[in-house]
Amino acid sequence: MLCSQMFFPTLREVPSEADVVSHQWLLRAGFIRKTTSGVYTYLPLGYRVIKKITEIVRQEMDRAGGQEVMMPIVQPAELWQQSGRWDVYGDEMWRLRDRHDRAYCLGPTHEEIITTLVNADVHSYRDLPLLLYQIQNKYRDEIRPRFGLMRGREFIMKDLYSFDVDHAGLQISYEKMRQAYNRIYQRLQLSYRMVEADSGAIGGSASHEFMVLAETGESEIVYCDACDYAANVEKAVCSPAAGAEPEECGEMxxxxxxxxxxxxxxxxxxxxxxxxxxxxxxxxxxxxxxxxxxxxxxxxxxxxxxxxxxxxxxxxxxxxxxxxxxxxxxxxxxxxxxxxxxxxxxxxxxxxxxxxxxxxxxxxxxxxxxxxxxxxxxxxDLRSAEAGDPCPHCQGHLLKMRGIEVGHIFQLGLKYSVALDATYLDKDGQQKPFVMGCYGIGVSRTMAAAVEQNNDADGIIWPMPIAPYHAIIVPVNANKAEQWEAAWRIYQQLQELGVEVLLDDRDQRAGVKFKDADLIGIPLRITIGPKSLQEKQVELKKRWEGETHLIAIDQVAAEVVAIIEQASQVKMG
RNA sequence: CGGGAUGUAGCGCAGCUUGGUAGCGCGUCUGGUUCGGGACCAGAAGGCCGCAGGUUCGAAUCCUGUCAUCCCGACCA
Structure with a gap:
């Protein structure tokens, strides 16, 4: 892609409405624009990142046996009345009426739709387990949208719903998802932690959240300094110190x-x-x-x-x-x-x-x-856990930090299948309700969380797997024929090698091009300047390190491919 | 919904106290000189001063209402 043709309106100044770093950088770098409160348009660069994230999510859902479907955003009130949530959901549900005055909502989640769908067409234990997922816009009329993509009213979410014959089956599905989620966040190269969570209004028994660690996170979590216990403070168990019997004291x-x-x-x-x-x-x-x-x-x-x-x-x-x-x-x-x-x-x-x-x-x-x-x-147990509290699982002590909730998995059990009368026939010909689980990932929020965790004074530093482009070529002066020709040649080579590459062919001073490259956070920058070009060399800079290295012009393409490959590796463990 | 604040050019802001039909920086356009970290000179375009009423000869400015946006809180797959 040529920068002269790309729509990426960067801003020199921070729009006054943004005061968290991810929101500021995504606006300044031309990734998103606000359409109305809590509702955003993804510009080309932003949408490329979204597509990178959803593709990783999709691959891991498919690997775990999920099948992708597309469900409606507009949902009839009756479905929600059957499950009882039409009234329970409250003002957060975005409601609307059609010309016949029939009630609908914009789907905040899809348990009702999917359960009804599966009930209509799945009748036998032979068809289970079934894992269906969607990646779509969802809607919550938040009391107060804030922090840009972090808490919007329209947001992109992946939700997978599992249907099993019994609780043992649910455990297997849940475990598959837990592993898939770990793979996803590792592939996204985010520093995260899985924590025990409260299942809240969704209901059900076990529940875990996936938290991207960041000072600006809305959630507080505690974790043990010795074992792998970690929990949302909402959930964290406080076991009182095993003390001696309290001493006697005098009269009140x-x-x-x-x-x-x-x-x-x-x-x-x-x-x-x-x-x-x-x-x-x-x-x-x-x-x-x-x-x-x-x-x-x-x-x-x-x-x-x-x-x-x-x-x-x-x-x-x-x-x-x-x-x-x-x-x-x-x-x-x-x-x-x-x-x-x-x-x-x-x-x-x-x-x-x-x-x-x-x-x-x-x-x-x-x-x-x-x-x-x-x-x-x-x-x-009624109090909130604090730093220094004893770990409920071992001899260690709890530490506290903040996180951004980017994923949440629930064991729903029978809640929705019973409410919606969704059943299958088991081996003995008995009608049984499906045992369900649901597994969400906030895709748009994940993009914001990634920026929150990867930025510096100059802009965003995208992890390679979700960067909108892998590399950007900057001829210091594109009007100089030899620079332009070298840039063009490398551009062609990289494209042939499958590298997603930008060529900054704009008639701008070098400083402007460098600033924009840093701002939009492209991991690799190849700079073509007059001095090094005489030695048949170009400069290669890793956005996350900042130092530039000279490299022979006919080796740069291979080197770039090698770096991308290495930087895209899943950091397991 | 409670508390606080703000709406003036694409973005950031001044002007409002003390009414006289709008200004600065950045960006944009034209021409020229520049060209390795957001250049310089000259010129230009661009505003229903959020919206609606009211006061006044006259309102961005004063008054009333309203809408929107942001922050804090309650809320939260």
Missing amino acids: ITISTPGLRTINDLAEHMQIAAQEQVKTLFYTSDGELVAAVVRGDRELNEIKLKNALNCNELLMADEAVVRERCGAGFGSLGPVGLDVPLYVDLEVPQMAAISCGCNRDDFHYSRVKYGRDFTATAVL
């Missing part, structure tokens, strides 16, 4: 704490360390008031609480409601003498002497003991 006492409302207030003014306090948080669980208690220096994990309560909606309680039930406002509340279902974190019963609110404004209790002064509806 009441202390006056005028104006002291927060954990920090008590720590500062009363010299009560945060880990000697508890915080009592009030929620309404499907309309009913509940309280949760964690140690003063811990964070309550709302997802764990929500899972424990098995409720649909969990909201922070209104202060007026709490005051009416408990007799005090936020800042003076505690678990003693409460007439509210009480969920207590595992650590709390281990505490020697607890300080907490007294359910009376401006007073606190001290020397409170669990079991003696209050008891819980349930004692369970």
